Amino acid sequence: MTDVDVAIAGVGIHPFGRFADRTITDMGVTAVRGALGQAGVGPGGFQAAFCATAYGGVASGHRVLARLGMTGMPIVDVEAGCASGGAALMLGAGAIRAGAYDTVLVFGVEKMPKGMIRSSFFEPWQEVSGLGATPAYFALRAQRLMQDSGVTKDHLAAVVVKNRRHGVHNPDAMFRSEVDAAAVLTSRLVCDPLHLWMLCTPNEGAAAMVLTRAKARAGAGSPARVRLGAAVLRSHLPGSVLDESTPMSGLVDESVPAPSTLAATAAYEEAGIGPEDLDVVECQDTDAARELLSYEELGLCPPGGAAQLCDEGATALGGRIPVNTSGGLLSKGEPLGASALGQVVSLVHQLRGEAGHNQVEGARLALGHTVGRGANASVVVLTR
Amino acid sequence: MRAEHAHQGFLNTAPVTLGETAPDGGATGVAVAVRVGLFTDTDPPRLLGSRCQACGRHHFPRHDTCPYCAADGALPVELSDTGVLWSWTAVTIAPPGYGGDLPYGFGVVELPEALRVVTRLTETDPSRLSAGQSMAMVVVPVGVDDEGHRVMTYAFSARDPR
Numbered sequence: 001m002t003d004v005d006v007a008i009a010g011v012g013i014h015p016f017g018r019f020a021d022r023t024i025t026d027m028g029v030t031a032v033r034g035a036l037g038q039a040g041v042g043p044g045g046f047q048a049a050f051c052a053t054a055y056g057g058v059a060s061g062h063r064v065l066a067r068l069g070m071t072g073m074p075i076v077d078v079e080a081g082c083a084s085g086g087a088a089l090m091l092g093a094g095a096i097r098a099g100a101y102d103t104v105l106v107f108g109v110e111k112m113p114k115g116m117i118r119s120s121f122f123e124p125w126q127e128v129s130g131l132g133a134t135p136a137y138f139a140l141r142a143q144r145l146m147q148d149s150g151v152t153k154d155h156l157a158a159v160v161v162k163n164r165r166h167g168v169h170n171p172d173a174m175f176r177s178e179v180d181a182a183a184v185l186t187s188r189l190v191c192d193p194l195h196l197w198m199l200c201t202p203n204e205g206a207a208a209m210v211l212t213r214a215k216a217r218a219g220a221g222s223p224a225r226v227r228l229g230a231a232v233l234r235s236h237l238p239g240s241v242l243d244e245s246t247p248m249s250g251l252v253d254e255s256v257p258a259p260s261t262l263a264a265t266a267a268y269e270e271a272g273i274g275p276e277d278l279d280v281v282e283c284q285d286t287d288a289a290r291e292l293l294s295y296e297e298l299g300l301c302p303p304g305g306a307a308q309l310c311d312e313g314a315t316a317l318g319g320r321i322p323v324n325t326s327g328g329l330l331s332k333g334e335p336l337g338a339s340a341l342g343q344v345v346s347l348v349h350q351l352r353g354e355a356g357h358n359q360v361e362g363a364r365l366a367l368g369h370t371v372g373r374g375a376n377a378s379v380v381v382l383t384r
Numbered sequence: 385m386r387a388e389h390a391h392q393g394f395l396n397t398a399p400v401t402l403g404e405t406a407p408d409g410g411a412t413g414v415a416v417a418v419r420v421g422l423f424t425d426t427d428p429p430r431l432l433g434s435r436c437q438a439c440g441r442h443h444f445p446r447h448d449t450c451p452y453c454a455a456d457g458a459l460p461v462e463l464s465d466t467g468v469l470w471s472w473t474a475v476t477i478a479p480p481g482y483g484g485d486l487p488y489g490f491g492v493v494e495l496p497e498a499l500r501v502v503t504r505l506t507e508t509d510p511s512r513l514s515a516g517q518s519m520a521m522v523v524v525p526v527g528v529d530d531e532g533h534r535v536m537t538y539a540f541s542a543r544d545p546r
Contacts, residue, residue: 116477116479116480117480118480118481119480122481123419124481125418125419125422125537127479127480127481127482128418128481128482128483128484128526128527128535128537129418129482129504129526129537129538130475130479130482130484130488130490130504130526130537131490131502131504132479132480132481132482133475133479133482133490134479135475135477136473136475136479136490139473139490140471140472140473140490140491140492141471143471143472143473144470144471147471147515188476189476190476190477191473191474191475191476191490192473192474192510192511193473194473238451238452239452241492241500241501241502242471242492246502247451247502248444248445248501248502249433249442249443249444249445249499249500249501249502250499250500251441251452251498251499251500252494252498252499252500253498
């Protein structure tokens with residue numbers, strides 16, 4: 001794209017979960033301090049900040065940085081639903097590539113209300129009619145996936161079992177216990193075919209990173225240095241009734257590409273790689289079917305191939321292309337503004353060889369993916 | 385349920401009345417559409433959509449501007465009252481702002497206008513539904529507003545329940 005590379009000089013995270021005694025600002029401060037400390041960046045060391053949040057309210061980013069006395073530079077809050085963090089990363093990296101800044105702070109903060117997410121997205125008549133049921137849209141997508149491919153409820157349960165097994169070893173995850181398929185399939189039925197444990201929980205948390213400008217092809221630098229190969233955000237194209245834009249109608253037309261596919265295609269091109277080159281992936285697993293659909297949309301398998309990829313164990317730790325080694329949103333929960341950046345933090349640990357029990361040996365190329373309301377989809381490619 | 389939910393932002397018109405006024409002449413028993421302009425007060429009822437004069441594609445709910453090609457002047461049309469089931473589930477937990485019965489069916493019905501519509505379903509047991517089955521539009525109650533009106537919305541019902 002340009003001769004400017006963007007490096008991730010430091011990452012920080014506040015665990016994802018429920019923290020009654022911590023404000024959204026407290027959590028942001030923890031994550032930001034972690035990232036700045038790791039990068040060796042102090043006051044005046046970054047020229048812009050982008051803060052991702054969907055529910056944080058006015059000036060969420062300012063509130064965090066004011067606590068640290070690190071203000072004066074542009075601080076911009078960014079909302080793009082589940083992809084808010086990816087959007088902030090795109091803006092930060094783009095500004096560095098454009099030559100506007102040398103060092104940018106990107107962070108995400110969230111403290112979600114409990115229960116089914118209430119969104120200003122739906123109009124009152126939709127809510128009164130019962131059409132504001134977000135998990136029901138997930139269920140309709142799951143049902144279509146089952147109609148159109150070999151995916152069964154057993155595959156949905158298998159995704160949960162895999163991610164919860166991975167999550168056991170992530171100290172920043174909300175749920176750190178293994179579950180078995182029978183327990184998943186007998187947990188409360190929310191919207192057939194989705195049971196409660198197949199749905200991620202909205203929660204709280206924060207994640208942060210420092211981006212720095214680095215000359216490409218300079219040849220120097222630490223081998224463990226992580227570079228941002230691409231940070232792409234896309235919205236939906238009109239026509240698909242079940243994409244994350246949740247329209248009330250759509251066309252009988254299967255050729256409309258999904259927003260995640262748009263983002264992935266652009267990210268692969270920008271990074272000069274293909275899905276076959278990836279060593280480790282974090283993808284949107286808001287619900288178990290969403291992960292399987294993401295396999296197809298990201299090109300990890302051919303259309304209709306998600307069930308087979310799952311059956312082969314390819315996406316489990318030790319498999320050909322491990323997915324959600326952090327435990328995914330099913331283990332971590334989903335604090336909207338922080339979730340995409342939380343994925344990046346996990347992937348940076350993988351590329352640095354710091355992922356401990358869940359380390360993918362020799363991981364060099366990683367992808368993070370989110371998709372949600374808007375529609376918004378983000379795909380981030382990281383290399384070392 | 386707050387009454388303004390049923391009446392807010394409805395093209396500045398009064399709520400449409402569906403059905404009979406109660407015998408005592410009071411408000412109780414008066415049925416109002418959850419939003420004016422969504423469906424007709426006819427038997428059978430029909431969804432109110434639009435057809436773009438530029439690209440020929442249909443959309444729902446009705447808008448003057450085509451959401452596919454941005455052309456203005458989309459023609460108001462009454463959509464077919466029958467279609468086939470494309471996806472389905474049942475909602476077992478009340479979503480925000482909803483005060484009607486649980487569980488309730490929820491799905492997507494494909495209409496002959498090459499349009500897929502998100503809708504409530506009258507069938508609350510997903511195991512009784514299957515892809516491609518024939519569906520017909522109905523109007524169903526989803527609660528009572530603060531003025532005692534029965535609030536009505538659109539749904540689809542299996543034509544040959546199994």
